[in-house]
Amino acid sequence: MAALPAFSLADPSGADFAFPTGARTAICFVKEDCPTCNLVMPVLDALHGSGDVPLLAAGQTTDGNAILRERHALGFPLLDDAILKVSFAYDVETVPLVLLADEEGNEVDRLVGFDRAEWQAFYQAHAPNAEVDWEALPKWRPGCGSLTQDPIIAERLRAESENSPLRARRIEVAPSDDVHEFMFDQGFTDGLPVVPPTPERVLRMLSGTTRDSQDVVAEMPPNYAPATVEKIAVNAVLAGCKPEYMPVVIAAIEAICTKTFNIHGVNATTMGASPVLVVNGPIRERIGMNMRLGVLGQGTRANAAIGRAVRLAVRNIGGAKPGGTERSTLGNPMKFTMCFPEWEERSPWPALHVERGFAPDDSVVTAFAMSSGPALCVDQSSRTAKQLAGSFALSMEAAHHVRAHNSSDALLVVSPEHVDTLWRDRFTKDDIREHVQKVTARPLAELAADENVGGGVPRERLDAMPAERRERLMPKFASKDNIHIIVAGSEAGKFSGVFHGWAGGEIGSIPVSRKIES
Amino acid sequence: MTTILDPTDERVPIARSITPRTGEITGRVALLDIAKPRGNVLLDRLEQRLAERLPGITVNRYAKPTFTKPAPDALRQDIRAGNDFVIEALAD
Numbered sequence: 001m002a003a004l005p006a007f008s009l010a011d012p013s014g015a016d017f018a019f020p021t022g023a024r025t026a027i028c029f030v031k032e033d034c035p036t037c038n039l040v041m042p043v044l045d046a047l048h049g050s051g052d053v054p055l056l057a058a059g060q061t062t063d064g065n066a067i068l069r070e071r072h073a074l075g076f077p078l079l080d081d082a083i084l085k086v087s088f089a090y091d092v093e094t095v096p097l098v099l100l101a102d103e104e105g106n107e108v109d110r111l112v113g114f115d116r117a118e119w120q121a122f123y124q125a126h127a128p129n130a131e132v133d134w135e136a137l138p139k140w141r142p143g144c145g146s147l148t149q150d151p152i153i154a155e156r157l158r159a160e161s162e163n164s165p166l167r168a169r170r171i172e173v174a175p176s177d178d179v180h181e182f183m184f185d186q187g188f189t190d191g192l193p194v195v196p197p198t199p200e201r202v203l204r205m206l207s208g209t210t211r212d213s214q215d216v217v218a219e220m221p222p223n224y225a226p227a228t229v230e231k232i233a234v235n236a237v238l239a240g241c242k243p244e245y246m247p248v249v250i251a252a253i254e255a256i257c258t259k260t261f262n263i264h265g266v267n268a269t270t271m272g273a274s275p276v277l278v279v280n281g282p283i284r285e286r287i288g289m290n291m292r293l294g295v296l297g298q299g300t301r302a303n304a305a306i307g308r309a310v311r312l313a314v315r316n317i318g319g320a321k322p323g324g325t326e327r328s329t330l331g332n333p334m335k336f337t338m339c340f341p342e343w344e345e346r347s348p349w350p351a352l353h354v355e356r357g358f359a360p361d362d363s364v365v366t367a368f369a370m371s372s373g374p375a376l377c378v379d380q381s382s383r384t385a386k387q388l389a390g391s392f393a394l395s396m397e398a399a400h401h402v403r404a405h406n407s408s409d410a411l412l413v414v415s416p417e418h419v420d421t422l423w424r425d426r427f428t429k430d431d432i433r434e435h436v437q438k439v440t441a442r443p444l445a446e447l448a449a450d451e452n453v454g455g456g457v458p459r460e461r462l463d464a465m466p467a468e469r470r471e472r473l474m475p476k477f478a479s480k481d482n483i484h485i486i487v488a489g490s491e492a493g494k495f496s497g498v499f500h501g502w503a504g505g506e507i508g509s510i511p512v513s514r515k516i517e518s
Numbered sequence: 519m520t521t522i523l524d525p526t527d528e529r530v531p532i533a534r535s536i537t538p539r540t541g542e543i544t545g546r547v548a549l550l551d552i553a554k555p556r557g558n559v560l561l562d563r564l565e566q567r568l569a570e571r572l573p574g575i576t577v578n579r580y581a582k583p584t585f586t587k588p589a590p591d592a593l594r595q596d597i598r599a600g601n602d603f604v605i606e607a608l609a610d
Contacts, residue, residue, distance in 0.1 A: 166523065168523040168524050168525075168528070169523070169524035169528050170521050170522075170523060170524075171521070171522050171523070171524055172519055172520075172521055173519070173520045173521070173522060174519065175519055175520075179520045179522065183522075188525050188526070196520060196522050197522050197523045197525060198520065198521060198522055198523075199521060199523060202523050220527075223527055223529065225527030225529065226527070230523075231525065231527070234523045234524070234525040235525050238525055262586065262587060264587065264588065265586035265587050268586075269586060312525070316525040316526045316527075317525070317526065317527050318527075319526075319527065503584075503586050506584075507583070507584040507586055507587075508584070508586045509586075
């Protein structure tokens with residue numbers, strides 16, 4: 001026997017009726033627009049009139065309760081459960097629902113809808129003195145759906161219930177306040193409007209992941225605050241995500257919060273770096289990511305909202321705000337959002353995640369710390385792979401400073417038309433990398449500051465070097481492995497793009513991949 | 519009335535208390551170079567000026583391995599254990 005939930009409900013006069021009562025009690029749930037509820041109201045009145053068992057009847061709308069009382073001249077108080085808390089606690093699916101509780105408050109019998117024989121047996125057992133003309137009643141009538149089953153109401157009730165997965169602080173925004181202006185004032189946004197994270201929306205967002213809402217995904221710098229699944233969901237709502245984006249957002253946050261990626265430094269640097277997120281695997285199609293026309297631009301919700309959710313989480317959970325621990329001299333627009341997928345199917349090469357050790361059918365997000373981009377490489381004339389890779393090389397050499405070699409990573413996004421030029425000569429990704437290193441390899445002497453151009457290798461360091469060292473060739477990148485290559489973009493246009501890295505390797509940030517929950 | 523959930527870490531900022539100022543520099547002074555270009559030049563000059571103006575103090579030099587990451591715990595502990603003051607040459 002299951003113990004029924006305790007409750008206290010008021011009648012229209014404000015008098016409270018509490019359960020358990022300490023005696024056998026009938027509990028009933030009804031709603032006014034249900035024909036079957038209307039059918040049984042006189043029967044319930046008879047039960048109340050019998051004096052055999054007290055009746056606590058709850059109606060699901062205040063207005064409807066008044067109508068029922070008047071229409072049926074009820075002798076019993078119809079209690080107000082318009083906020084549906086008790087109906088939800090009782091998991092009422094269908095009305096009318098009648099329950100009989102024993103002295104300890106345990107359920108001993110129940111009626112759902114109207115089946116004359118069942119109701120008659122129930123009355124014979126528990127309210128034998130009730131006067132009901134059973135023959136005048138139909139043999140059977142189906143019940144109606146409880147208001148708690150309405151999808152929108154159900155989400156609100158789940159959010160407000162005691163075992164709700166929501167633990168975040170609730171903020172009441174006064175009716176006189178504009179919720180959007182309030183969120184700007186609180187500093188929750190990146191400067192653009194955000195979606196208000198109501199409990200219902202956050203709950204819906206949590207349905208996109210199987211992880212527990214209180215799981216800590218990462219300790220998020222710079223404040224090293226626990227980034228729970230719930231807090232990430234709140235920020236995903238702000239950013240405009242759909243629930244199905246959540247696994248990508250979670251995996252991306254796991255990736256950037258590793259020591260290897262070093263989001264602390266990426267946020268704090270005056271250089272102005274930001275995570276660039278590349279998505280691979282089946283999830284790209286499933287959540288509607290754009291990998292074709294305008295892939296690095298605006299217009300696709302999944303691309304835009306996932307990157308924005310990660311940035312807002314870093315801002316709100318991690319506490320990285322411009323002027324605080326976010327110290328970019330100029331900043332860059334990637335600090336709003338930068339997330340896109342690779343068009344694996346258009347590529348003749350192994351996809352990024354496969355190169356990085358994952359299976360082709362794994363869904364994976366890879367985070368790169370990039371300081372600028374996409375810098376366009378315009379080459380509409382190269383007819384050989386070697387020429388085109390050479391053009392890529394010179395575009396990449398511009399990263400940070402043409403004479404700054406040996407420092408960072410680059411992410412090259414090759415457009416389909418350029419892919420075709422490269423693949424006609426069967427150039428692999430490694431062939432591109434090696435050619436970039438070859439074309440950009442320059443003697444140290446050429447990389448030193450002179451009277452016309454500063455930066456590069458300090459002149460005094462160069463002057464202190466033996467002559468043969470000054471002539472040693474140094475390519476743009478410390479290793480060809482610092483050149484990351486993916487395919488994306490529309491079929492038309494001989495334009496590829498390069499993202500320029502930040503401080504690379506152990507002293508800065510190393511790209512990190514994380515498998516996405518499927 | 520709209521109810522929203524707090525997107526932040528909900529930590530109430532705790533005001534940090536500043537070490538009492540004595541009005542004079544004595545004892546051991548740490549100079550911390552965060553490894554930004556020319557930070558060492560600034561600190562060299564500062565060390566020189568401190569030696570001229572405050573000959574009674576001891577100056578200890580420290581350097582972070584990289585400016586991109588917080589100082590390692592051991593370095594922070596060393597500075598704290600061996601000094602009464604610290605001057606850090608911050609970025610840019």
